Amino acid sequence: MKAVKSGRKVCTVEQGALVGGACTHTATIPSKALRHAIQRLLDVQQDHPEMRAELARHTTLKDMMRVATTVVSKQVQLRTTFYERNRVELVTGRAKFRDAHTVEVTEPRGSVELLHADAFVIATGSRPYRPAGVDFRHPRIFDSDTILKLRESPLSMIIYGAGVIGCEYASMFRMLGVKVDLVNTRDRLLSFLDDEISDALSYHLREQGVLIRHQEEMVSVEPHDDSVVLQLKSGKRLKADVFLWANGRSGNSQDLGLEALGIAVDSRGCIQVNDGYQTSVPHIYAVGDVVGAPSLASASYDQGRFAATHIVEGRMEHKLVKDIPTGIYTSPEISSLGRTERELTQAGVPYEVGHAFFKSLARAQITGRTVGMLKLLFHRETREILGIHCFGDNASEIIHIGQAIMAQDWPGNGIDYFINTTFNYPTMAEAYRVAALNGLNRLF
Structure with a gap:
């Protein structure tokens, strides 16, 4: 959209029958919609306990998937x-580079079309x-794509x-x-989070x-007719109705003809890019999950726009995604920034902490969503906001208020x-x- 609105002629090649990619069809949208449907069911059961048994009996996983x-x-x-x-040509098929300025697209019926462009x-x-x-x-064995095809809830x-997908x-x-x-290969859940938030997630799960097992490593998965x-490696044997593999993702860079162009790909299939999202071939760019972290739909959206800006204007905007919020849709939600x-502590920054516990907020008491907190980290001397961490209902929405203030230039970004x-x-x-009052009360 950025490129076409800047006057460029644009063609998109999509191998799926419908546009939207993994975010729309197998990941973000369906999983979050499913979570919302489950939460609504629980809310109704809580508000009408006399209907709990009937709702549980007549509402299936298939209904919520619908x-x-x-x-x-x-x-x-x-x-x-x-x-x-926007008059963007959409070609359905699988694309592969024939040379640095040409891709061949194999369409569903087998015909091949050649497309030429100045940039990709x-x-x-x-x-x-x-x-x-x-x-x-x-x-009985699933990954995060195929689990959405499950129709009956297992026991x-x-x-x-136990990364983001596993915890969700x-x-x-x-x-x-x-x-x-929940089997975790590391010593704590989501170690990139603030320790207090990670601990809160562990406690509430x-x-x-949820039975959490840390620092475990798989030896084998044995499927049977009635179980898995x-x-x-620790010697433990776990048995369940179904098994969900949620340990890592791979970039979809295979069979694109990148090797012949000298474009580097790491062991997980992620394409190496610079700050302008250029590969080693300057007019070929890569964005989104195929370049690796942060692997967020929100970041991917911006990366695509920034790549188009570099193509059209030669200007880099990568700094705009330096601080992006993380949204984790467990129950309760988690969102973190900074x-x-x-x-x-490791950097020797003199900071202070301000807390606001949801159980003390009138709105949370009204809605009954009292689990959670907002945590602000700020510089003791300059009072600049350094980090925002939220755990609780609507955390992924609440974080944006603080994000707007953090993004301001000094002195507008203070607590x-x-x-x-x-x-x-x-x-x-x-x-x-x-939270601000709570933190400022700690200063002396």
């Missing part, structure tokens, strides 16, 4: 109109990493991999009453009934903004004022 399918269809329709309205943007995304020795064809589940699905299936073993058995306490600003009452936004 909600996700509806959202996906709406997103596909919306995105398709973007191409049509590779945005092929990623897929779940599948290790050798795990039979993903077995009906028990093993999730191997552990939370979702536990809300459905599934007995969940365990409180909900996971053998771990540096953590651990990072600030005093929240003291000197009037917030609607009662609101969750008021948490910023409470």
Whole structure:
């Protein structure tokens, strides 16, 4: 869209029958829609306990998946109109570079079309990493793409991999009453988060009934007709109805003809790019999950726009994605922006902490969503906001208030903004004022 609105002639090659990619069809949109449907079911059961048994008996996983399918269809329709309205040619097929300025597209019926361009943007995304020795064809073994095809809720589940995807699905299936073993290859959950937030997530998952097993490594997965058995290096053997592999993703860079052009790809299929999202061939760019971290839909959107800006104007805007919020859709949600306490301590930065616990906020008491907190980290001397960490209902929305202030130039990005600003009452936004006051009270 950035390129075509700048006057360039643009063609998009998409191998799927419908536009939208993994974000729309197999990852972000369907999983978050499913989570919302599960949460709504729980809310109704909580508000009407007399209907709990009947709702549980008559509402199936398939019913909730149908909600996700509806959202996906709406997103596909919306995105398709973007191409049509902006006169972007859309070619369905699989593209491969024939030379540095030509791709050959193999269309579904086998015909081949050659397309020539001055510049290319590779945005092929990623897929779940599948290790050798795990039979993903077995009906009881899933990855984060195929789990969305599950139609009946199992009684028990093993999730191997406790990254963002693993934690989100552990939370979702536990809300459905599934007995969940969450196997983590590391010593704590989501170690990139602030320690206090990571600890809160661990506590609440365990409180909900998820059994978390840290520092474990898989030896084998044994599928049976009625179960799956996971053998771990520690000697443990876990048994469940289904097994979900959620340990890593691979960039979709295979069979694109990159090797012949000298474009570097790492062991996980991620394409190496510079700050302008250029590969080693300057007019060929790569963006999104296929370049690796941060592997967020929000970041991928911006990266595509920045690559187009560099193509059209020769200007780099990568600095705009230096500080982007992380949204994790467990229950409760997590969102984080900026540096953590651990990072600030290691860097010798004199910081202070301000907390606002949701249980003390009138709006949270009204809605009944009292689990969670907002945490502000700020410089003791300059009062600049250094990090924002939120755990609780609507955390991924709440974070953006602080993000707007952090993005301001000094002195507009200080914690005093929240003291000197009037917030609607009662609101969750008021948490910023409470946290700011709490932190400033620690100064002396």
